[in-house]
Amino acid sequence: MRPDHPAVAGPERGRRVILSSTTRRRAVLRPNRRVTSRKRGGGNRQLLEVKARSRTVTRQRTLAAIWISVRLAAVFLVGGGLWVGGKKAVDALFLENPDYVIRRIDVATDGTLTPEQVVAAAGIEEGAGIFEVSLTAVRSRLEELPQIRSAEVERALPDRVTIRVAERHPVAWLVPPTEGDPYRAPGALLVDADGVLIRPLQVAPSHLHLPVITGVQTDRLRAGEPVLERDVRAALELLRVTESRLLQARWEIRSIDLSKGYCMEVTDSRKGRITFPTADVERQVGRLEALLGWCEGNGRELLTANLVPVRNVPVTFVPTPEEEAAAALPAAPAAEVPVKRATPVRPATPVKKPRTRANG
Template sequence: MPGNVRTGTAGSGAGQPEQAGQETAQETADRESFFGPPSLIRTICARLRCLGLVCAGVLVFFLSLFAVYRFSIWLYHWIHTSPMFITRHIDISGNVRLNRDMILHLGGLHEGVNAFSVSVAGVERRLRATPWVEDVSVQRVLPDRFVIRVQERMPSFWIRRENRLYYANDRGEIIAPVESSNFMSLPILSIEPGCEEAIPYLARLMKDLRSGILPVEAGAIATVDVTPSRGVELYLEDREMRLSLAPDDWEGNLRRLGVTIGDLARRRELSSVQEVRAAQGSVWVVLRRTTQ
C-alpha cells in the first residue's frame, strides 16, 4: 500500500511540467503564426528604417532646394536694387566722328542705371547697327563701371547713288548719307562698270596719300574716277590738273608719278601742267595749251 501511494504521487508530479511545456510551445507557434518568424520581423524593421532614411533625405533635399530658391530671389532683388551697382562711370575710346553722347544714346546706356539691368549684348548689337560703327566691345566692370571700345567706319569719299550723296569707305562701300549734322568734305568717287578689280587700289591710294609717297594733299582732291582706260584718276580742282595711275604696276607707277610731280614742283612748272599719267613703266606729262 505505501508503495502504491508513492508511485501515484510521482506520476502526478511528472505529468504537470509536460503539460506546461506543451502550452508554451503552442503559444510560441501561435505568436509566430500572427507576427511571422523573427527573421521576417527583422527584415521588415530594417526596410522601415531604410524607408525612413530615404524620406528624411528627400525632405532635406527639397528643403535645401527651397532655401536656395528663396536665397536666389533675395540675391536677385538685392543686386538689382543695391546702390552699390548703380552705374557711375562709362569709359569710351576709339570714337572719332561719334561723340560720347551719341554713342550712349545709340547704345541705350546711361549713368544711373543698375549695372545688372544692362544687357551688354544688346548695347553691342544696337551700336553695330549704326552705320558709322565697324565693331564695338562693351565690358561691364563691377561694381559701377562700363568700358566701351569703338572702331568706326572712316569715310574716304563721297559717292553718288540715286541723286543723293553718301559717305563711302576706302573700298567704295556706302556708310551713311551726307547730311548737315555730319558734314565732311571729301572727294567724289566714281567707279565705272567693269573696274571692280581696281577697287582694292583705292585703299592703297589713300594710304599712300597719308604717308606722303604721293606729294598731294588729300584735301586738294576733288574727284577720284576709276575707269578701264585710265585706271585710277585724281582731279585736283585748285590746280585744274589730273593725275592717273595704271594698276598694272601700282608701286612702280606710284613712285614714278611722285618723282615726276616733285620734279615739276621744284622747277615751278606745275601751273603749266594739265595732266600727268603713269602707266606701262613710263610717265606722260601733258601741258596746257597756251592761248594766243
C-alpha cells in the first residue's frame, strides 16, 4: 500500500498495519488495481493519474511493436538477399561450373550384373552436374532391384561417381510343377539363402549347377519379395544345413520335390533318393550323416532312404558288382516234379460174421 493511503496516513503512520484476510485476498487477485479512497476528493485525482499512465503504456507498447516489426522486416530483407546471392554464387561456382561435370562412372559388383545394367538402374549419365545427382536417390533406385542386396554411391570431385553393389547370390531354382527345365521355364525364379526371390535378367554359368526346387506354385510369387511357404523354407533350411556341415562333398543335392506337401524327396548327384520330413530338418540331416558314415565304413553306397519314420528306416543300397553279376546270370530252370495219377480207393466191403446158435 502507498504511504499516503488513508489506511496508513495520519497520526498512526509508521505503525504496523494488520490487514484483514479479505483485503489481502483482493490484493493478491488484483495486484495492479489501485485501492482508492473517495475521502476528501482524492478519488478524482487518482482516476486521472490512472488514465494518464494507461495512455503512456499504450504509446510505449505501440512504439515497441513498430520497432519489432521494423527489425523483423530488416532481418527478412537481409536474409532474403543473402539467400538469393548465395544461390547465385553456388550456381556459378558449383552447379553451373563446367569443371564439376560427371565424366567417369566406376562400378564394382560381386555378381552377374554388368556395369551397363547397374548404371542404367542408377539413372545417372555422363555430362550431368556432379552436384545435381542425389546419392540417396541413386542408392534407393539400385536397391529396388531384386538382384541387389545393398548399394553404396560416392561422389569424388571433380568429375567421378563410384558405385559399389553387393548382389544377392541365389542358392536354388524354384520351378512350377508343370515345368521341368528351369532354364526354359517362364515361371522359374531364383531364390537366395534369405528366401528373397530373383527373376534373372540372364542365365549365368553359375546358375547352371544350382539345385532345383520343384512342385512350387510360382504364379503367386513376386520377385524381390521373400517366399513364405513352409515347404520352401524347409528346403532352403536343408540346403543351408548341408552346406554348413560340409556334406556337399559326400552328398550333393540336385533336386528337391515338394509336390507331396508333407515331405521332401531329394535326389542327389548319384541318383540316390532320400525322403525328408519338413520338420526338424537339422536333426534329419544328422540321421542322414549316420547312414552315410555306416555306408562308408561298410563299402556300400546309399540308394534310397526314407527318414520320415522315426524308427525302422527303410534303406536300400546300390548293388555291388557281385550282386549285379549274380543278377545277370540266367535263372536255373526249376526241376520237374513227377506227378502220379491218383489211384482210386474203394471202400472195403464189410465181412459178415456167421450167426451161431446159442447152446441150450
